[in-house]
Amino acid sequence: MAVVSVQQALSGAIAPGEKVTVRGWVRTRRDSKAGLSFVNLSDGSCFAPIQVVAPASLHNYESEIRHLGSGCAVIATGMLVPSQGQGQSFELQAEAIEVVGWVDDPETYPIQPKPHSLEFLREVAHLRPRTNLFGAITRIRHCLAQAVHRFFHERGFYWINTPIITTSDAEGAGQMFRVSTLDLANLPRRKDGSVDFSRDFFGKEAFLTVSGQLNVEAYCLALSKVYTFGPTFRAENSHTTRHLAEFWMIEPEIAFADLDEDARLAEDFLKYLFRAVLEERGDDMAFIAERVQKDAISRLQAFVDAPFERLDYGEAVELLQKSGEKFEFPVEWGLDLQTEHERWLTEKHVGRPVVVTNYPEQIKAFYMRLNDDGRTVAAMDVLAPGIGEIIGGSQREERLEVLDRRMAQFGLDPVQYDWYRDFRRYGTVPHAGFGLGFERLVVYVCGLTNIRDAIPYPRAPGLATF
Amino acid sequence: MAVVSVQQALSGAIAPGEKVTVRGWVRTRRDSKAGLSFVNLSDGSCFAPIQVVAPASLHNYESEIRHLGSGCAVIATGMLVPSQGQGQSFELQAEAIEVVGWVDDPETYPIQPKPHSLEFLREVAHLRPRTNLFGAITRIRHCLAQAVHRFFHERGFYWINTPIITTSDAEGAGQMFRVSTLDLANLPRRKDGSVDFSRDFFGKEAFLTVSGQLNVEAYCLALSKVYTFGPTFRAENSHTTRHLAEFWMIEPEIAFADLDEDARLAEDFLKYLFRAVLEERGDDMAFIAERVQKDAISRLQAFVDAPFERLDYGEAVELLQKSGEKFEFPVEWGLDLQTEHERWLTEKHVGRPVVVTNYPEQIKAFYMRLNDDGRTVAAMDVLAPGIGEIIGGSQREERLEVLDRRMAQFGLDPVQYDWYRDFRRYGTVPHAGFGLGFERLVVYVCGLTNIRDAIPYPRAPGLATF
Numbered sequence: 001m002a003v004v005s006v007q008q009a010l011s012g013a014i015a016p017g018e019k020v021t022v023r024g025w026v027r028t029r030r031d032s033k034a035g036l037s038f039v040n041l042s043d044g045s046c047f048a049p050i051q052v053v054a055p056a057s058l059h060n061y062e063s064e065i066r067h068l069g070s071g072c073a074v075i076a077t078g079m080l081v082p083s084q085g086q087g088q089s090f091e092l093q094a095e096a097i098e099v100v101g102w103v104d105d106p107e108t109y110p111i112q113p114k115p116h117s118l119e120f121l122r123e124v125a126h127l128r129p130r131t132n133l134f135g136a137i138t139r140i141r142h143c144l145a146q147a148v149h150r151f152f153h154e155r156g157f158y159w160i161n162t163p164i165i166t167t168s169d170a171e172g173a174g175q176m177f178r179v180s181t182l183d184l185a186n187l188p189r190r191k192d193g194s195v196d197f198s199r200d201f202f203g204k205e206a207f208l209t210v211s212g213q214l215n216v217e218a219y220c221l222a223l224s225k226v227y228t229f230g231p232t233f234r235a236e237n238s239h240t241t242r243h244l245a246e247f248w249m250i251e252p253e254i255a256f257a258d259l260d261e262d263a264r265l266a267e268d269f270l271k272y273l274f275r276a277v278l279e280e281r282g283d284d285m286a287f288i289a290e291r292v293q294k295d296a297i298s299r300l301q302a303f304v305d306a307p308f309e310r311l312d313y314g315e316a317v318e319l320l321q322k323s324g325e326k327f328e329f330p331v332e333w334g335l336d337l338q339t340e341h342e343r344w345l346t347e348k349h350v351g352r353p354v355v356v357t358n359y360p361e362q363i364k365a366f367y368m369r370l371n372d373d374g375r376t377v378a379a380m381d382v383l384a385p386g387i388g389e390i391i392g393g394s395q396r397e398e399r400l401e402v403l404d405r406r407m408a409q410f411g412l413d414p415v416q417y418d419w420y421r422d423f424r425r426y427g428t429v430p431h432a433g434f435g436l437g438f439e440r441l442v443v444y445v446c447g448l449t450n451i452r453d454a455i456p457y458p459r460a461p462g463l464a465t466f
Numbered sequence: 467m468a469v470v471s472v473q474q475a476l477s478g479a480i481a482p483g484e485k486v487t488v489r490g491w492v493r494t495r496r497d498s499k500a501g502l503s504f505v506n507l508s509d510g511s512c513f514a515p516i517q518v519v520a521p522a523s524l525h526n527y528e529s530e531i532r533h534l535g536s537g538c539a540v541i542a543t544g545m546l547v548p549s550q551g552q553g554q555s556f557e558l559q560a561e562a563i564e565v566v567g568w569v570d571d572p573e574t575y576p577i578q579p580k581p582h583s584l585e586f587l588r589e590v591a592h593l594r595p596r597t598n599l600f601g602a603i604t605r606i607r608h609c610l611a612q613a614v615h616r617f618f619h620e621r622g623f624y625w626i627n628t629p630i631i632t633t634s635d636a637e638g639a640g641q642m643f644r645v646s647t648l649d650l651a652n653l654p655r656r657k658d659g660s661v662d663f664s665r666d667f668f669g670k671e672a673f674l675t676v677s678g679q680l681n682v683e684a685y686c687l688a689l690s691k692v693y694t695f696g697p698t699f700r701a702e703n704s705h706t707t708r709h710l711a712e713f714w715m716i717e718p719e720i721a722f723a724d725l726d727e728d729a730r731l732a733e734d735f736l737k738y739l740f741r742a743v744l745e746e747r748g749d750d751m752a753f754i755a756e757r758v759q760k761d762a763i764s765r766l767q768a769f770v771d772a773p774f775e776r777l778d779y780g781e782a783v784e785l786l787q788k789s790g791e792k793f794e795f796p797v798e799w800g801l802d803l804q805t806e807h808e809r810w811l812t813e814k815h816v817g818r819p820v821v822v823t824n825y826p827e828q829i830k831a832f833y834m835r836l837n838d839d840g841r842t843v844a845a846m847d848v849l850a851p852g853i854g855e856i857i858g859g860s861q862r863e864e865r866l867e868v869l870d871r872r873m874a875q876f877g878l879d880p881v882q883y884d885w886y887r888d889f890r891r892y893g894t895v896p897h898a899g900f901g902l903g904f905e906r907l908v909v910y911v912c913g914l915t916n917i918r919d920a921i922p923y924p925r926a927p928g929l930a931t932f
Contacts, residue, residue, distance in 0.1 A: 044689030073893035101894040129688035142624040158608040222595035223510030427539035428567040
């Protein structure tokens with residue numbers, strides 16, 4: 001008698017009539033007048049629970065089964081049979097149901113079999129994976145993450161775990177978190193009164209990384225195709241529904257490649273991920289489409305089916321200026337595109353994902369490759385309907401003398417970046433890459449409005465323990 | 467004319483006589499008296515470089531090809547033909563070689579075609595992936611990491627990204643790094659002079675996580691099979707060759723499971739990983755066996771072939787006491803096993819991996835399940851020849867009243883762990899899991915002696931920039 005997951009039991013892979021054991025948590029119980037109970041059991045292996053039919057003849061029917069409520073843990077053994085009920089393939093005719101864990105006080109159990117507000121669920125983050133929605137989000141997130149690794153592995157990329165704790169501010173990008181073991185109550189001081197970081201753990205100031213890109217570039221110039229997929233951190237004091245202090249970032253980097261190849265990689269990558277979700281998580285996506293975002297499936301399908309458009313930044317600016325739309329922010333060559341502009345381009349003008357390329361050099365990072373026109377860099381943003389900017393990337397400046405000029409222009413200290421300059425001295429090659437925030441993908445696929453619902457543990461205000 | 471990786475060119479997947487382009491960095495150049503040059507080209511896609519045969523008839527033969535040295539980047543196009551040379555399957559008869567990147571000053575290029583000391587290479591971490599050894603380590607590390615994800619995915623586990631920044635000291639385990647955005651030069655103070663952490667980014671003290679286990683347990687009690695694979699941190703001021711401040715940890719957790727099932731999972735897991743390395747990275751492992759650790763392959767093979775032994779802690783102590791060995795540390799029921807004891811057990815006594823179970827409760831963590839004897843817990847350590855302890859795990863205490871007693875005994879504040887106690891109130895079930903440090907695996911497989919060589923960027927003393 002095999003122990004099987006609910007997913008296996010419902011999949012049709014087990015012959016009807018077979019005796020199996022399933023284990024999980026009760027979602028609902030319904031007693032029939034015919035003297036039996038229907039117990040819906042979920043083990044998180046898939047969206048659907050399995051219906052366990054409990055006859056009154058079970059020795060613990062009156063003493064236990066009829067007291068089962070949401071959240072109780074049970075082990076049910078019986079015969080797997082095709083179900084008569086609508087929308088379920090198989091059910092279990094129980095011969096034995098062992099109650100493993102009761103719910104202490106069913107009245108106060110936070111996860112009742114009814115919809116809960118997302119705000120409320122953020123406060124019980126350790127229990128919310130037991131809900132339909134967060135079970136679905138967790139499985140979809142997993143599916144996307146596996147697809148990320150599979151995509152790169154199949155194409156010969158190597159995963160590089162770049163440092164989380166860093167002693168250099170990678171790209172001057174935003175506020176960083178300090179990492180320290182100094183005793184704040186008793187800080188070591190230099191003679192001039194300043195904090196003596198030579199006494200800190202790493203012998204100097206240390207921070208949480210904002211990006212692994214610069215580090216992974218060096219590996220790219222040795223292994224040709226590499227990627228990072230790890231946590232990054234921004235200490236931005238904007239407690240918005242779009243920003244996280246801690247989020248997972250994906251950053252591939254390819255050698256002997258230009259911006260065009262970079263854009264093709266980005267397109268292949270996103271389509272591969274969304275195809276994986278459509279193929280592997282149809283059950284969870286059906287729920288998302290029913291309860292969260294009506295077009296959740298059709299918009300992924302459209303994304304996968306259509307070729308991305310390419311648009312030069314200069315063209316994009318002209319299109320926006322001629323659009324006749326009233327934008328809140330100005331549109332002018334030299335200014336960055338705002339979300340409203342991006343959404344008009346991808347949603348109204350093109351109607352599918354679009355790659356905008358060759359931005360003015362002054363609004364992009366120092367490491368992006370200067371184009372021959374001297375005023376734009378080989379940068380790209382991938383914009384998509386319903387989400388806006390989803391990927392940012394560029395060809396990197398592989399010419400040391402141009403990089404040095406750009407660094408001087410940005411006021412960066414070349415000594416601090418000497419290692420980054422270094423591999424441009426030794427067999428430098430054109431290379432390119434991009435970055436995207438993993439949670440943004442989850443938000444898009446699951447139709448969420450608050451990015452805190454895309455991570456396993458939100459650090460919500462008022463949540464004391466996480 | 468296809469652009470192919472060196473791995474593809476050498477694999478035999480491309481028909482001999484086909485015209486292809488390969489791109490990479492020169493390892494060596496040898497000029498033959500017959501008026502041609504042999505250029506070994508590596509792109510990091512596999513261990514072996516490809517031999518590019520450059521005839522004197524190339525237009526840039528005298529001007530460029532005869533000046534190529536280690537580290538130069540080139541693009542070579544020509545016909546792929548079976549090689550006459552020993553130990554190489556195919557070579558490229560070049561029709562064109564474009565030099566993309568020169569080495570500025572070949573005399574001072576740190577990566578010369580000769581062996582370098584590992585100490586030296588730690589100081590040029592951004593260039594060391596260009597060496598044979600670190601190319602091999604990087605590919606083996608990648609292979610292990612992919613196998614980790616594949617193993618769990620194939621078995622229906624979901625990957626959970628538990629928080630990196632945490633406001634609770636997960637298990638009182640060792641020194642933690644503080645994470646803060648407070649201005650150290652101007653710390654906010656309470657009236658009593660203490661630091662006012664309510665003004666810090668998260669409104670309270672925050673640290674880098676030492677383990678995701680407690681967090682992932684909650685997901686286990688919803689999704690049944692889950693795992694973490696992410697960075698964890700220990701601020702231990704031991705600059706040893708065995709400890710890292712930042713390392714990647716793998717922590718699976720399974721519901722409705724006891725210690726026996728946990729041990730079986732650990733055995734299946736390790737064997738799966740090592741089988742993947744043997745099957746997928748034979749090239750790199752051959753190099754490791756030749757240059758680093760003679761029995762690198764045979765010991766992995768032995769590991770995979772043998773069933774793990776099981777040994778009760780009490781039995782282990784008796785065996786050690788009767789062994790007649792002179793140990794540095796005492797052996798007595800109630801004391802923890804030291805590395806010398808573990809190695810004697812696995813290497814001398816059993817001769818293969820052994821799982822030691824049921825340790826005295828006072829030497830193990832509060833969350834481990836108390837056995838019926840009242841004096842041991844359902845803990846396990848997996849010990850293996852050549853490495854010692856490689857996995858630590860346990861069945862978790864799922865009974866709230868026992869957990870509370872244990873927490874009191876360990877002096878832990880139940881309020882801080884209320885969320886952890888909470889999911890034991892609602893459908894608690896037996897569950898178990900284990901943890902292992904990913905870099906320890908890499909160290910073992912690659913036969914390394916310093917764990918800083920198992921990570922992409924070592925934070926070596928004296929290394930200024932990482």
